[in-house]
Amino acid sequence: MIPVLAVQRFPPPQFTETGHLLPPLTGPLSRALTLEYLDVAVLLGALALAAWLALRQRSRNWLATLGIFSLLYFGFWRKGCVCSIGSIQNIAQALGDPSAGVPLTVLAFGLLPLVFALLFGRVFCAAVCPHGALQDLMLIKPVAVPPWLEHGLRLLAHTYLGLAMVFAATGGGYIICQYDPFVPIFRFSGATALVVAGVALLVVGLFIGRPYCRFLCPYGVLLGLAARLSRWRVRITPDTCTQCRLCEQSCPVGAINPSTLDAPVRDAAADKRRLVWLIALLPVLLAAGLGLGGLAGTNLARRHRIVNLAERVHQEDLGLAADTTDASAAWRATGAPVADLYTAAQDLRRRYVLAGRLCGLWIGLVIGLKLITLAIRRRRKDYEADQARCIACARCYLYCPQELRRLGLPVPEAPPSALEGVVASDRPQAEAQSRS
Amino acid sequence: MKRRDFLGGVLSGTGLLGLGALLAGLTRRRVRAEGTVWQIDPWKCTACGRCATECVLEQSATKCVHAFELCGYCQLCTGYFEPQPNRLNTAAENQLCPTGAINRAFIEDPYYEYTINESLCVACGKCVKGCTMFGNGSLHLQIRHDRCVNCNECSIARACPAEAIRRVPARQPYLYKTREGPA
Numbered sequence: 354m355i356p357v358l359a360v361q362r363f364p365p366p367q368f369t370e371t372g373h374l375l376p377p378l379t380g381p382l383s384r385a386l387t388l389e390y391l392d393v394a395v396l397l398g399a400l401a402l403a404a405w406l407a408l409r410q411r412s413r414n415w416l417a418t419l420g421i422f423s424l425l426y427f428g429f430w431r432k433g434c435v436c437s438i439g440s441i442q443n444i445a446q447a448l449g450d451p452s453a454g455v456p457l458t459v460l461a462f463g464l465l466p467l468v469f470a471l472l473f474g475r476v477f478c479a480a481v482c483p484h485g486a487l488q489d490l491m492l493i494k495p496v497a498v499p500p501w502l503e504h505g506l507r508l509l510a511h512t513y514l515g516l517a518m519v520f521a522a523t524g525g526g527y528i529i530c531q532y533d534p535f536v537p538i539f540r541f542s543g544a545t546a547l548v549v550a551g552v553a554l555l556v557v558g559l560f561i562g563r564p565y566c567r568f569l570c571p572y573g574v575l576l577g578l579a580a581r582l583s584r585w586r587v588r589i590t591p592d593t594c595t596q597c598r599l600c601e602q603s604c605p606v607g608a609i610n611p612s613t614l615d616a617p618v619r620d621a622a623a624d625k626r627r628l629v630w631l632i633a634l635l636p637v638l639l640a641a642g643l644g645l646g647g648l649a650g651t652n653l654a655r656r657h658r659i660v661n662l663a664e665r666v667h668q669e670d671l672g673l674a675a676d677t678t679d680a681s682a683a684w685r686a687t688g689a690p691v692a693d694l695y696t697a698a699q700d701l702r703r704r705y706v707l708a709g710r711l712c713g714l715w716i717g718l719v720i721g722l723k724l725i726t727l728a729i730r731r732r733r734k735d736y737e738a739d740q741a742r743c744i745a746c747a748r749c750y751l752y753c754p755q756e757l758r759r760l761g762l763p764v765p766e767a768p769p770s771a772l773e774g775v776v777a778s779d780r781p782q783a784e785a786q787s788r789s
Numbered sequence: 790m791k792r793r794d795f796l797g798g799v800l801s802g803t804g805l806l807g808l809g810a811l812l813a814g815l816t817r818r819r820v821r822a823e824g825t826v827w828q829i830d831p832w833k834c835t836a837c838g839r840c841a842t843e844c845v846l847e848q849s850a851t852k853c854v855h856a857f858e859l860c861g862y863c864q865l866c867t868g869y870f871e872p873q874p875n876r877l878n879t880a881a882e883n884q885l886c887p888t889g890a891i892n893r894a895f896i897e898d899p900y901y902e903y904t905i906n907e908s909l910c911v912a913c914g915k916c917v918k919g920c921t922m923f924g925n926g927s928l929h930l931q932i933r934h935d936r937c938v939n940c941n942e943c944s945i946a947r948a949c950p951a952e953a954i955r956r957v958p959a960r961q962p963y964l965y966k967t968r969e970g971p972a
């Protein structure tokens with residue numbers, strides 16, 4: 354049963370006896386615009402500070418302190434909304450639908466970290482993102498993830514990004530916000546399943562560095578792309594790399610590319626053949642992505658409330674469904690013509706198919722390029738942080754004996770604790786090199 | 790190394806230009822200086838009760854408000870009383886509201902004024918339904934912005950069957966019912 358629009362069934366009274374005045378109808382204001390701009394200013398300041406601390410000061414401790422500040426400010430104080438990760442959906446929606454605007458503050462949250470990533474790498478992830486800072490705090494004993502698993506799981510984030518863009522651009526909701534595992538923790542309330550997921554991720558994060566960042570975060574994918582082009586970036590050693598391998602296992606997110614100097618010699622001809630095959634595979638993957646994406650789009654459209662409603666109303670009209678749902682009843686009460694609903698739904702289905710195809714292309718492209726880049730043998734003399742994967746947390750610096758020398762700290766005989774067991778066999782070599 | 794640096798510079802320059810182009814494109818498509826907040830359009834709301842349960846907050850940010858200019862000040866308020874009340878008094882068993890959040894005050898014969906105690910209201914919408922179906926529809930639900938944390942996507946909006954919740958300019962954060970009817 355649906356209440357009809359208000360009707361004046363009872364005329365409002367005249368208070369002739371008492372001259373009673375109607376109480377005013379007021380409510381608390383929303384947050385002031387200046388405070389919203391303050392958030393942007395804090396973001397900008399934190400980004401600049403993070404870039405300076407990570408690249409110039411090379412100070413892990415100060416970065417961690419800044420991370421705690423960001424966690425408190427953007428996480429627990431601002432309750433996680435709006436965050437840069439989610440803001441890309443507002444931008445996508447505004448791009449997909451001209452009538453949906455995007456507020457300046459949201460735009461700034463979406464673009465500033467990307468601009469910084471283009472210049473300095475992922476300094477946002479280092480100490481500004483509350484999600485990253487929370488996981489960083491939990492990290493106690495990172496274990497290495499095997500490369501095949503690492504590369505495979507990272508595709509999850511690319512897929513998540515693609516899907517989120519499909520839904521946002523078609524007005525189908527913000528799945529990044531809906532399924533965010535950490536915002537319920539910042540708010541101390543939220544859907545139970547999400548709280549469980551968040552806590553589970555944090556527990557996994559005790560041993561696997563930043564699981565959300567590496568394998569799920571859609572914004573991290575964009576930051577990684579931007580960081581690939583960055584002009585200034587994390588350099589593990591402040592001087593020249595001596596290939597001492599001390600930093601090899603220091604990265605909690607597996608972002609250090611080893612030197613290829615003592616990599617086993619591979620059969621160049623076989624490598625080339627594999628590369629040719631993989632390049633030939635790329636168009637196949639793209640075509641598959643296009644096809645599957647289109648199919649997926651048709652199904653994803655059902656998640657849109659208008660498409661869903663249209664299907665329900667259609668069923669009811671055909672007599673396949675006896676009762677009404679709350680949504681169909683509410684729609685029927687508006688008296689809107691059914692043809693409009695069907696047209697809107699049909700239009701949406703078309704947009705979902707298009708968006709699904711683009712998403713499929715994107716995933717195909719990502720997989721194809723990943724296979725190709727893995728097959729290309731790149732010669733690397735030094736140990737280097739991978740531009741896209743490095744989150745600029747500055748942990749590796751102190752593992753480098755050159756850095757210790759720069760700081761005037763004693764260069765340890767034994768490698769730092771996280772390396773235990775890993776380079777034990779190479780210790781004499783490392784020592785010899787650090788002495789030389 | 791020099792060449793790589795140069796290449797890096799060119800690439801990041803291109804990236805910056807790309808972001809700039811995105812920004813310019815969006816500006817044309819209305820970047821708003823002002824933020825938005827979520828609000829219920831009371832003329833669309835069907836008082837389904839989801840506002841009480843779907844908000845991400847422990848205590849829903851939605852509350853019942855009263856548009857006094859629409860109210861008939863009825864002695865037998867269908868938003869206040871159970872359908873067949875024993876007596877027209879404030880005894881709890883006669884009240885529709887599960888938390889007793891509505892105050893009933895005598896003004897002058899035969900008029901009574903009903904005000905909401907927002908700290909008790911759980912936004913179940915029972916009174917709204919009663920008032921809208923049999924009365925003037927002056928009781929309605931609104932998201933209160935001292936409580937709402939302004940989620941990037943409101944979870945009640947996601948669940949609302951009437952599509953009654955939308956973004957409104959942050960400077961006019963309420964959509965109160967008035968005698969003029971839906972805007």
Ligand code: SF4
Nearest residue numbers: 478482485566570573
């Ligand atoms: S990868 Fe994502 S969640 Fe992690 S720090 Fe970066 S933006 Fe935040």
Ligand code: SF4
Nearest residue numbers: 834835836837840949
């Ligand atoms: S969910 Fe929608 S229809 Fe239900 S009470 Fe809230 S605003 Fe009204």
Ligand code: SF4
Nearest residue numbers: 886910911913914916
């Ligand atoms: S009946 Fe429900 S909505 Fe109305 S005042 Fe009571 S708790 Fe609030």
Ligand code: SF4
Nearest residue numbers: 844937938940943944
């Ligand atoms: S925006 Fe969030 S806090 Fe506000 S009413 Fe909606 S769900 Fe509740």
